[in-house]
């Protein structure tokens with residue numbers, strides 16, 4: 634099992650953390666796994682969201698207690714590891730994951 638990336642947290646990770654930068658003008662976006670904090674347990678994911686500061690908008694940089702610790706522009710998104718596991722088992726990893734992520738990104742205003 635993968636462990637949560639937060640220092641001293643011994644819990645099992647439940648979420649993969651993504652850094653998303655969205656360009657509303659043309660619908661383009663940049664996405665990568667957050668290198669500064671790739672995995673979070675449910676508790677730390679909730680805390681990370683609760684304490685997030687900034688506007689959840691395209692081309693904005695949010696500030697989070699655990700994720701995006703480098704000077705990078707973007708918003709944190711999470712995909713549950715259970716979902717990833719399920720999609721891999723169903724052999725739909727590419728389209729399934731992509732659609733899931735796209736739906737999340739489209740919610741960013």
Ligand SMILES: [Zn+2]
Pocket residue numbers: 637638639642643644673674675676677
């Ligand atoms: Zn944790």
